[in-house]
Every structure is written in structure tokens, then in C-alpha cells.
Amino acid sequence: PTDAPALEARSALETLHRVFGYDAFRGDQAEIIHQVVGGGDALVLMPTGGGKSLCYQIPALLRPGTGIVISPLIALMQDQVDALSAVGVRAAFLNSTQDAGERARVEAAYVAGELDLLYLAPERLRIPSTAELLDRGTIALFAIDEAHCVSQWGHDFRPDYLQLSMLHEQWPQVPRIALTATATEVTHQEITRRLDLSGARHFVSSFDRPNIQYRIEPKNQPLQQLLQLIRSEHPGDSGIVYCLSRASVEKTAEFLVEQGITALPYHAGLDASIRQRNQSRFLREDGVVMVATIAFGMGIDKPDVRFVAHLDLPKSVEGYYQETGRAGRDGLPSTAWLAYGLQDVVQQRRMIDQSEGDRAHRQRLAQHLDAMLALCETLQCRRVQLLAYFGETSSPCGNCDTCLNPPEGWDGTVAAQKLLSTVVRLQRERNQRFGATHIVDILLGKQTPRMTEQGHDALSTFGIGADLSEQEWRGVVRQLLAQGLLGLHGDGYGTLVLTDASAAVLDGSRRVLLRREIARPTRAAKKSAV
Numbered sequence: 001p002t003d004a005p006a007l008e009a010r011s012a013l014e015t016l017h018r019v020f021g022y023d024a025f026r027g028d029q030a031e032i033i034h035q036v037v038g039g040g041d042a043l044v045l046m047p048t049g050g051g052k053s054l055c056y057q058i059p060a061l062l063r064p065g066t067g068i069v070i071s072p073l074i075a076l077m078q079d080q081v082d083a084l085s086a087v088g089v090r091a092a093f094l095n096s097t098q099d100a101g102e103r104a105r106v107e108a109a110y111v112a113g114e115l116d117l118l119y120l121a122p123e124r125l126r127i128p129s130t131a132e133l134l135d136r137g138t139i140a141l142f143a144i145d146e147a148h149c150v151s152q153w154g155h156d157f158r159p160d161y162l163q164l165s166m167l168h169e170q171w172p173q174v175p176r177i178a179l180t181a182t183a184t185e186v187t188h189q190e191i192t193r194r195l196d197l198s199g200a201r202h203f204v205s206s207f208d209r210p211n212i213q214y215r216i217e218p219k220n221q222p223l224q225q226l227l228q229l230i231r232s233e234h235p236g237d238s239g240i241v242y243c244l245s246r247a248s249v250e251k252t253a254e255f256l257v258e259q260g261i262t263a264l265p266y267h268a269g270l271d272a273s274i275r276q277r278n279q280s281r282f283l284r285e286d287g288v289v290m291v292a293t294i295a296f297g298m299g300i301d302k303p304d305v306r307f308v309a310h311l312d313l314p315k316s317v318e319g320y321y322q323e324t325g326r327a328g329r330d331g332l333p334s335t336a337w338l339a340y341g342l343q344d345v346v347q348q349r350r351m352i353d354q355s356e357g358d359r360a361h362r363q364r365l366a367q368h369l370d371a372m373l374a375l376c377e378t379l380q381c382r383r384v385q386l387l388a389y390f391g392e393t394s395s396p397c398g399n400c401d402t403c404l405n406p407p408e409g410w411d412g413t414v415a416a417q418k419l420l421s422t423v424v425r426l427q428r429e430r431n432q433r434f435g436a437t438h439i440v441d442i443l444l445g446k447q448t449p450r451m452t453e454q455g456h457d458a459l460s461t462f463g464i465g466a467d468l469s470e471q472e473w474r475g476v477v478r479q480l481l482a483q484g485l486l487g488l489h490g491d492g493y494g495t496l497v498l499t500d501a502s503a504a505v506l507d508g509s510r511r512v513l514l515r516r517e518i519a520r521p522t523r524a525a526k527k528s529a530v
């Protein structure tokens with residue numbers, strides 16, 4: 001009598017060796033593959049670089065028929081198919097970039113049973129003929145990649161993902177595996193509900209990426225800070241630099257090239273052919289720095305990205321974690337570095353206030369931003385804070401900036417009171433509102449033309465903050481904003497206003513703990529000798 005599970009496990013391992021050339025499964029891979037090969041559903045939450053692809057590719061090879069992979073990453077389908085073809089897996093894709101002839105060839109191959117894997121863009125499922133086509137062949141499984149795109153709460157919602165519940169309704173006997181690297185509890189629950197996966201086995205891997213060193217520092221001269229990072233710690237390394245806008249992508253890439261660094265731009269405003277070319281160079285050449293908006297990176301599989309730098313504040317912790325997760329997939333030491341300043345907070349709040357969508361949507365965006373700010377201003381281990389966000393408890397990592405250089409906390413109550421009372425005076429006595437720069441000038445007692453013109457040198461708070469530097473005051477403003485003790489007016493100009501929580505600081509019933517602004521030394525000799 002054959003021992004079916006053992007036989008199946010052997011053939012999974014055999015496929016891993018023979019087709020993919022790897023020695024052993026990692027983490028939950030073997031269990032997940034077992035579940036899907038056996039015809040069960042699976043929901044896989046695994047960090048970027050964890051090895052999600054094999055979890056559906058091997059079952060597709062072991063089960064009769066073709067594995068159908070739903071993926072939003074149209075730009076990457078060609079690369080994925082090429083990579084699979086190179087190891088002898090019969091793969092193809094159907095999306096809007098193909099002409100009718102190509103599509104017909106792929107469809108014929110599918111119907112003839114000549115494909116192991118077929119990648120589909122989610123919008124193909126809106127076309128009725130797609131379902132008919134699928135019925136003419138044999139479906140081994142459905143893999144729903146980037147499954148968090150079904151979550152409206154998340155940061156990457158795609159309406160076409162909502163209809164993926166139809167897979168289960170139309171083909172109840174076909175196993176489904178949904179995969180994502182974004183795994184807050186809320187997103188997890190939403191994926192489960194929307195894709196009807198409550199009967200599935202859920203595989204939740206640890207999201208810890210121990211080889212990544214997380215660092216967040218105040219933004220002073222961002223380009224110089226970036227250059228310093230690359231020159232001192234990552235010369236000749238591959239890396240990704242994220243910027244918020246297309247213009248800053250261009251500017252940053254130009255700057256790095258002037259400094260002799262091989263840097264390429266990538267954003268949605270560039271010609272598709274240029275984007276494609278830059279992406280291929282980044283993937284194939286060593287030591288290319290990709291300067292990009294977040295349009296770049298999802299699904300990019302480059303194992304030796306040594307650093308991910310953010311020159312602007314990400315909108316959410318999920319986004320930040322996914323982007324930084326592209327560093328160090330090979331498990332070697334890598335850096336996740338972020339520079340952020342007061343201007344980032346102002347800009348992000350403005351974007352939220354001006355964003356389309358209802359109040360609830362804006363509130364959600366604001367919550368995402370608040371969590372990101374809390375991470376930036378934390379006094380504890382960055383990794384502990386990050387993992388806590390994803391529902392994991394851990395102890396201080398010893399490798400992030402706050403562990404290596406514990407930030408000094410200081411009692412900022414008096415400073416906060418000085419600042420808030422300046423805002424109050426202007427607001428109550430003169431019905432005026434100003435941004436951080438002017439408020440700080442008042443505290444410092446600067447005789448600017450605007451000061452005299454407005455008569456603000458007569459305010460009782462004029463010059464009462466000379467004990468702190470301008471830089472320190474900006475840090476106070478930023479941290480009070482992050483803690484919700486100070487707010488931004490919705491006018492989009494960064495004018496400061498009081499919040500409901502400000503009163504308790506002003507009347508002395510609430511103490512304020514702040515982190516000291518320090519010019520942070522770069523990391524101690526952490527990288528192995530070269």
C-alpha cells in the first residue's frame with residue numbers, strides 16, 4: 001500500500017530540487033504546498049521575500065491541469081513567465097498588453113493542456129469569455145497574488161479584486177490559495193471575508209526581517225544625507241530610493257548621477273519603454289540605484305538589494321514595511337533608512353485633506369499616517385514597534401537605530417506649553433493662524449520683517465524659547481503633531497491649531513515626553529569587512 005502523503009511530500013521536494021534547484025523548503029512552504037496539493041484552500045501571510053511564489057507554483061506542477069494565477073502586476077508578467085520558462089515550467093499570461101494573435105495562441109495552449117501556469121490580470125475575469133475559456137481546460141488551482149488588493153482598508157485597493165469571490169462560486173471544487181505580504185489583523189480579516197476564505201487554512205509567518213536594520217532620522221539636507229548613506233555604507237551596492245513625487249525622483253536621480261553613482265529614475269510619468277529598460281537594468285546589473293515613486297517595486301524579485309531609502313514619509317506603516325521589505329531578500333545585512341521632517345507631516349496632512357472620498361476614507365488615511373508618525377517618533381525599538389503593528393510581540397532587536405543609539409527622552413512639557421500658548425494667543429487674541437516657521441521665529445525672538453509688520457514682537461511669548469535651537473523647536477512641533485497635541489488647519493498651508501488634547505498640556509495636567517533631536521552618527525561597523 002502506498003503512503004499517499006509521504007509520496008506527495010517526496011514529489012514536492014523532488015520538484016523543488018529538480019525544477020527550482022533549491023535544497024529545502026523554507027518556513028511554512030512545505031505545509032502550504034501540502035494543503036493546496038490536497039485540494040484545500042490556503043491564506044498565506046508571508047513577508048516580502050519569504051518565498052510565496054513556490055507555494056502555488058509547485059502545487060500547480062503537481063496537480064493535474066493549469067494553475068491560474070491572478071495578479072495585478074501586469075508589468076511583471078513577462079518577467080515572471082520568462083523566469084519560469086528558463087527552468088522549464090510551461091507558463092504564459094493573458095493581459096491587455098497582448099494583441100489578439102498572441103492571446104489566441106495562449107488560449108489554445110491552455111485548452112490543449114500545455115500550460116502549467118497561466119497568469120491573469122484581475123480585469124480579465126470581468127470578460128465573460130474568460131470563464132468560458134477556463135472551463136475548456138483543466139484548472140489545477142487558483143492563486144490570488146497580492147490578495148491585500150481586495151481590502152478597502154488597506155493601502156492598495158483594486159476594485160477588480162472584489163469580484164474574485166466569483167472564483168469560489170463558479171468553481172467550488174478548485175483549491176484557492178491567496179497570498180499577501182501585508183498582514184495587519186484588519187487586512188487579514190477583510191481578505192478572509194471578501195474572498196470567503198474562512199474555511200481555508202491560514203498560514204501566518206513571522207513578519208520579522210532580522211537582517212534589515214531600520215533607521216529613521218530627521219531630514220535636514222536630504223540629498224546630502226542620502227549621499228552620505230550610500231558613500232559610507234553602501235558604495236557600489238544595489239538600492240532603491242523612494243520619493244513622493246515624480247519631480248523629486250528626477251531631481252534625486254540627477255543628483256546621484258552627478259555624484260558618480262549609477263542611478264536611474266522610475267515613475268509613472270516616464271515612457272513605458274524607458275520604465276521597462278530601467279527596471280531590467282536594475283534587475284540585471286550590479287550596483288544600480290533605482291530612484292522611484294512607489295509605482296516601482298511590487299513583485300520585483302531582486303535578492304541583493306542592500307538598502308531601501310525613503311526621502312519622504314510613507315503614507316502608512318504597511319506601505320513602509322512592504323517597501324523596505326524589498327531590501328535583503330537574500331538574508332544578508334541590509335539597511336532600511338528613512339529621513340523625515342516637519343514638512344512631510346504638513347504635506348501628507350494636506351494630501352489627506354484634499355483627497356477624494358468620504359469622511360470615513362479620510363479618517364482611515366489619517367489613522368495610517370498617525371501610525372507612521374508614531375513609528376518615526378518612538379523612543380523604543382523600531383522593530384518592536386513595527387512587529388507590534390502587525391500583531392507580533394517581540395523584544396528589542398539590538399540592531400535598529402533606537403537600539404544602537406537609544407534616543408534620549410526629555411520632559412518637553414514646558415517647551416510644549418510655550419509653543420501651544422503662542423498658538424493660543426494668536427488664535428484667541430488676534431484670530432490669527434500661522435505655520436511652524438513663524439511660530440518658531442516668535443519663540444526664538446527673531447526680528448523678521450513679518451514680525452514687526454504683524455507686531456508679534458509685542459506678544460508675551462516673544463523670545464521665551466531662546467533656550468532651544470530652531471532645529472530643536474521644529475522637532476518639538478513635529479513630535480507634538482505626531483502625538484496629536486497640536487494640529488494642522490485644514491487649509492493646506494500648514495497652519496498650526498490646537499487640538500482637543502492641547503488643553504491638558506496647557507493647564508499642566510498632562511506631561512509631554514519628547515525625544516531629543518540629535519545628529520545621529522552612522523551605524524557602528526556592522527557590515528562585514530570588504
Ligand code: ADP
Nearest residue numbers: 022024025026047048049050051052053054301
Ligand atoms: P515573495 O513572493 O514572498 O516576496 P519570492 O517567492 O519571490 O518571495 O521568493 C523570494 C526569493 O527566495 C526568490 O529569489 C526565491 O527564488 C527564493 N526562494 C523561495 N523559496 C526558497 C527555498 N525554499 N530555498 C531557497 N530559495 C528560495
Ligand code: ZN
Nearest residue numbers: 381397400403
Ligand atoms: Zn531595535
